[in-house]
Amino acid sequence: MRLKEIVDSIMPPILRRIRESDTENEVREAYRPAEGSELFYSGESYDRWGWRSISRSITDGDEIAPEEHRSILRRAYSAWCKNPLAGQIVNLTTWFVMGKGIGFRAKDDRVQSALMKFWRDPENDMQATQHWMSNELQIYGELFIRFFVNPINGAVRIALVDPMEIRDVVTDPDNVRKAVAYLREYRRRAVDDEWIEGFRNRDFGLTHGDEEVKEIIDAREIIHVKVNNVSNRTRGMSELYRILPWLDAYERWLQDRVVLNRAKGTFAFLRKIPVSPERAGGPVVRDSAGKVRIPKPGSILVVHEAEDWQVLSPGIGADDAKEDGRALKLMIAAGSGIFEHYLGDPSTGNLATTRSMELPMVRKFEDRQRLFETVFGRIFQRVIDAGIRSGVLPTDVDKTVEVNFPPIVPDDVETLTRTLVEQVNAGLISKDSARRMIPWIEDASSEAESVDEEKRGQ
Numbered sequence: 494m495r496l497k498e499i500v501d502s503i504m505p506p507i508l509r510r511i512r513e514s515d516t517e518n519e520v521r522e523a524y525r526p527a528e529g530s531e532l533f534y535s536g537e538s539y540d541r542w543g544w545r546s547i548s549r550s551i552t553d554g555d556e557i558a559p560e561e562h563r564s565i566l567r568r569a570y571s572a573w574c575k576n577p578l579a580g581q582i583v584n585l586t587t588w589f590v591m592g593k594g595i596g597f598r599a600k601d602d603r604v605q606s607a608l609m610k611f612w613r614d615p616e617n618d619m620q621a622t623q624h625w626m627s628n629e630l631q632i633y634g635e636l637f638i639r640f641f642v643n644p645i646n647g648a649v650r651i652a653l654v655d656p657m658e659i660r661d662v663v664t665d666p667d668n669v670r671k672a673v674a675y676l677r678e679y680r681r682r683a684v685d686d687e688w689i690e691g692f693r694n695r696d697f698g699l700t701h702g703d704e705e706v707k708e709i710i711d712a713r714e715i716i717h718v719k720v721n722n723v724s725n726r727t728r729g730m731s732e733l734y735r736i737l738p739w740l741d742a743y744e745r746w747l748q749d750r751v752v753l754n755r756a757k758g759t760f761a762f763l764r765k766i767p768v769s770p771e772r773a774g775g776p777v778v779r780d781s782a783g784k785v786r787i788p789k790p791g792s793i794l795v796v797h798e799a800e801d802w803q804v805l806s807p808g809i810g811a812d813d814a815k816e817d818g819r820a821l822k823l824m825i826a827a828g829s830g831i832f833e834h835y836l837g838d839p840s841t842g843n844l845a846t847t848r849s850m851e852l853p854m855v856r857k858f859e860d861r862q863r864l865f866e867t868v869f870g871r872i873f874q875r876v877i878d879a880g881i882r883s884g885v886l887p888t889d890v891d892k893t894v895e896v897n898f899p900p901i902v903p904d905d906v907e908t909l910t911r912t913l914v915e916q917v918n919a920g921l922i923s924k925d926s927a928r929r930m931i932p933w934i935e936d937a938s939s940e941a942e943s944v945d946e947e948k949r950g951q
Contacts, residue, residue, distance in 0.1 A: 582831050630718060634729035636717070649879050679708075681704055830857045
């Protein structure tokens with residue numbers, strides 16, 4: 494039996510139909526499950542739709558189950574919302590990577606015009622979306638960027654699909670890195686004309702509940718970006734996942750410190766006198782069982798001995814508490830790649846040491862900028878292709894687009910500007926190229942000209 498016949502015999506019918514499909518409608522039809530069949534199969538030995546996935550290893554026992562993956566995403570999102578350190582880690586990365594926003598420049602002015610129209614579309618809101626993309630990539634470990642294209646005018650709109658709604662990723666049986674479809678399961682608010690009319694009339698008692706939606710999305714509609722994964726895994730992993738236990742431990746440690754410090758401020762007086770407490774009229778009170786009640790904080794205790802006063806306070810023995818807390822925070826810093834002085838303690842070093850130790854963190858931000866440069870490049874190419882298919886752009890248009898990011902370290906601005914000025918003066922690059930390389934400067938050419946004139950004057 495030939496290899497093709499063997500593959501065809503074990504290939505699931507749905508993927509066989511997809512492979513044989515030519516048009517988008519046929520692909521959608523191939524994705525559609527049979528009437529009455531279950532969309533998701535919960536068996537242990539078989540994957541979705543009741544067939545064994547040959548795109549994954551048979552001994553693949555460490556693949557995270559969908560429900561467990563959802564639980565991780567919920568925990569990561571909750572930590573970002575509630576935990577100050579988790580929020581600082583995510584926000585700092587976005588602030589350094591995205592800054593005030595990216596810049597881009599196409600070689601062809603017609604392409605630039607099409608990209609600007611896409612970028613400024615209120616439905617896309619790319620100025621805000623680029624920061625959401627950075628945040629969500631850290632929280633969820635992946636992005637699902639879905640495209641909606643108007644075939645008439647070539648307009649492109651994108652939406653970020655909630656990763657918690659993606660139930661599974663169907664891959665090519667021969668290549669786990671090639672997605673075929675995305676299985677989406679979510680709840681959608683059921684809205685009809687009656688509900689809308691009731692809402693306008695402020696009849697808020699009229700509800701129709703939610704409806705469960707199960708959708709199979711063609712992989713060609715989505716750009717899937719994932720981090721913290723390996724080549725044979727279909728999903729990304731949250732950057733907060735590895736530090737979630739330490740975030741919880743640090744939070745519990747702080748809560749314990751609050752309790753201990755509160756107890757440290759609690760005290761009572763011990764007063765010794767040469768008569769019995771009852772004769773002294775002290776605050777000894779017994780309950781119905783004859784037991785002495787525990788005095789409240791600040792109470793005066795009267796005992797039978799030579800009169801003496803002592804202050805009772807709890808010995809919490811927390812001289813080394815600072816180092817305990819720092820050890821926990823160092824685990825969080827190591828797991829996140831964000832240095833300790835960015836997590837609320839600037840006293841851990843001087844300027845020279847912190848700058849030299851920040852190099853790994855800067856490299857992390859640069860790596861993330863390169864990743865997003867690729868992501869935005871793919872987005873822009875889809876916008877250009879949609880314009881070509883609709884006839885808005887000619888087929889032979891230059892598709893080259895440069896994507897630029899703001900500098901990570903402020904000193905880079907001065908260094909880069911000086912370098913570009915020297916290259917412009919030497920005729921190595923044009924002023925337009927310098928302007929595209931530093932889009933965060935309002936007018937790079939004016940900067941170059943002013944420095945050049947200053948040098949000539951000297």
